[in-house]
Amino acid sequence: MLVSNPINSFELVFPIMEVFHIAGFAVAIGVTAAVDFRILGIVPLQQTPSQLAKSTQFWMLGGLLVAIFSGMELYTSDPDMYYTNWSFLIKMACMVIAIVLNYTIHRKVAQADDTSGGAKAVAWISLVLWASVIFGGIFIAFIRGGL
């Protein structure tokens, strides 16, 4: 028996999932960027990077889970288009690297309250990766070429 994908059957499901996708990414990327800015010394917060990272880890994980699960739903609406879209592939690559970085090197740097040159480089890499995820997501709609 064929069962149609609800995301393609009801026109409002896709935009609603998109809103959750964006909101999830906004929270996850926003709090990660706050830690990065604290390491870089750009935002004058009283908290140390470790305190900030500890108090926002729930937000990071929660936002990321919402973004990933809503993103998987969005992907099922047109897998062929997404799979063959360069922008989507770049977005996925950047996201995987950003997540791995966040829970390994980035976490160590933040927990050590390290604000040396190396730590600042990690913070910049993290910011660039997460920004690339957003740029990749937006450009999916504008880039038709792919594999």
Add this chain to the structure above:
Amino acid sequence: MLLSLAIALQQTGLMRALRESGHGYEILLSLHVSFIALFGAMIAITDARLLGLAPAGYSVSDIVDQLRVPKRVGFLCVATCGFLLFGMKAEEYYLNVFFRVKVLLFLLVAVHALIFRSSVYNCSGETEGPSGPPARAKAAAVASFLLWFGIVCAGRGIGYIHPPPFSHHFALARTPGPLNTVSSQTASSRDEANGLSSESAPRVFSEKGRRDAGL
């Protein structure tokens, strides 16, 4: 009147240059969303703290006072990108019902600030009692959260509505060329000829709209 202003704005040299710059619109849109991420996270954290939720271990004044300046900077960046995006396709945005809802919600955010600024945000040190934030602080947080979430929803909805067939942008999407060749008077005449006002602009969700909305 407002439509004429919108058309005049999109015909300025800056907006024309941005429109004709290849990926200018997409890059600005990406920057707009990136700044929304920074700004939105700070709003969400402030609202959650006013509700007595996470992040634990920080007083309300810690959160509100420290995030005040970063939030203002974030909003300035979001608003600047938003204004440039609007200016590039001002007529199309003007006729878009979701854009109008978004503007209305921004006005309500201003009203929210007027109502709660003096009683919650400017006296955050006195906001929290032994039993947590008072009801007025929680009301401010719930209203703020709903308004900003509504703005995100309306902003996302903008991409799903096609430009109406009588708009300059729609016509130019078919025949690329300089936008300033069409006057606002012509648009008004076309509206009358088609029996359409801006309020009766087509509101269509479609497959193309879905693709164009991106993400």
